[in-house]
Amino acid sequence: MTRYRFLPLVQGFPGKSTEHGGLGWSSVTLLDGGGRLVLVDSGGFGMRSLLESRLDAHGIAPADVTDVLLSHAHYDHAANYPLFPRAAVWISAVELDWATSVGATFMPLPELYAADLATSQRTRRITADGEFLPGIEAFAVPGHTPGSLVFRAAGEHGPILFSGDAAKNRAELLSTEADMSLDPAASGASIRRIRALWRESPSTLLVPGHDVPLRWSGEQPHYDGERRAGIRAWFGTGLSDTTFFDLTTEGTR
Numbered sequence: 168m169t170r171y172r173f174l175p176l177v178q179g180f181p182g183k184s185t186e187h188g189g190l191g192w193s194s195v196t197l198l199d200g201g202g203r204l205v206l207v208d209s210g211g212f213g214m215r216s217l218l219e220s221r222l223d224a225h226g227i228a229p230a231d232v233t234d235v236l237l238s239h240a241h242y243d244h245a246a247n248y249p250l251f252p253r254a255a256v257w258i259s260a261v262e263l264d265w266a267t268s269v270g271a272t273f274m275p276l277p278e279l280y281a282a283d284l285a286t287s288q289r290t291r292r293i294t295a296d297g298e299f300l301p302g303i304e305a306f307a308v309p310g311h312t313p314g315s316l317v318f319r320a321a322g323e324h325g326p327i328l329f330s331g332d333a334a335k336n337r338a339e340l341l342s343t344e345a346d347m348s349l350d351p352a353a354s355g356a357s358i359r360r361i362r363a364l365w366r367e368s369p370s371t372l373l374v375p376g377h378d379v380p381l382r383w384s385g386e387q388p389h390y391d392g393e394r395r396a397g398i399r400a401w402f403g404t405g406l407s408d409t410t411f412f413d414l415t416t417e418g419t420r
C-alpha cells in the first residue's frame with residue numbers, strides 16, 4: 168500500500184485582516200510516495216515565490232509534481248495549479264460546475280481559472296467519495312462551497328486528513344460552526360463528518376485549510392507544531408527600517 172511522506176510547505180493562518188479583507192493564508196502541503204509528488208492545495212498568488220523556494224529546498228522542480236489536489240475553487244487554494252505543468256489537477260465535479268456557472272462575483276473565486284479548469288486536458292473531476300489515487304481518498308463536505316472536499320492520505324505515521332475550508336481552523340472544528348459558509352447547516356454537518364473521519368484513527372494528523380496541523384489527543388484537538396506568522400512593515404524612512412508584527416502571540420497552544 169502506498170504511504171506518503173508529509174512535507175508541509177506553507178502553514179495556514181486562522182484570521183482575517185480588519186481593513187483589507189481576507190488574508191488567504193492557506194495551508195499548502197506536498198505528499199511524496201509511490202512515485203508520486205502530490206500537492207494538496209496550491210495557495211494564492213502571494214505565495215508564488217515562497218512556494219518556489221520551499222520546493223527548491225526539497226530538491227523538487229515544479230515539473231516533478233504529478234498531481235495537484237484542490238479542496239475547493241477559492242483563489243487562495245486553487246490559483247497556482249498552472250505552475251505545475253505536468254500535474255493532473257483534481258477537483259470536485261460539483262465544485263467546478265458551480266465555479267464556472269456563477270461567473271465573476273464578489274466571492275473569492277478566480278473565475279478565469281475556473282473557466283480554464285473546465286476545459287483543460289489536465290483536469291480530473293472527482294464525482295464520488297472514495298479512493299481516487301493510490302492511498303488518497305476524497306469525501307464531499309459541502310457548505311463553505313457546494314463542492315468542497317476533504318482528502319485523506321495514508322501517511323508514513325498514520326492518516327493525514329486535509330479539511331480545506333470545510334473546517335478552516337481549530338475554532339470551527341471545536342464549535343462545528345463555520346465562518347464564511349454558503350450553507351451554514353451543511354457546513355455544520357460537514358464539520359461533524361470531518362470530526363468522525365478524524366477520530367477513526369487516533370494517529371490521524373488533521374491539516375486545516377487555515378491553521379496549524381492538529382491531533383486529537385485526550386478530550387480535544389491540540390496543535391501539532393509551532394505557529395509561525397508575522398508581518399514586516401515599512402513605516403520608516405528607508406528600506407532597512409522595518410517594524411515586525413508577531414501574529415503568534417495569542418492562541419498558539
Ligand SMILES: [Zn+2]
Nearest residue numbers: 239241311332
Ligand atoms: Zn475557501
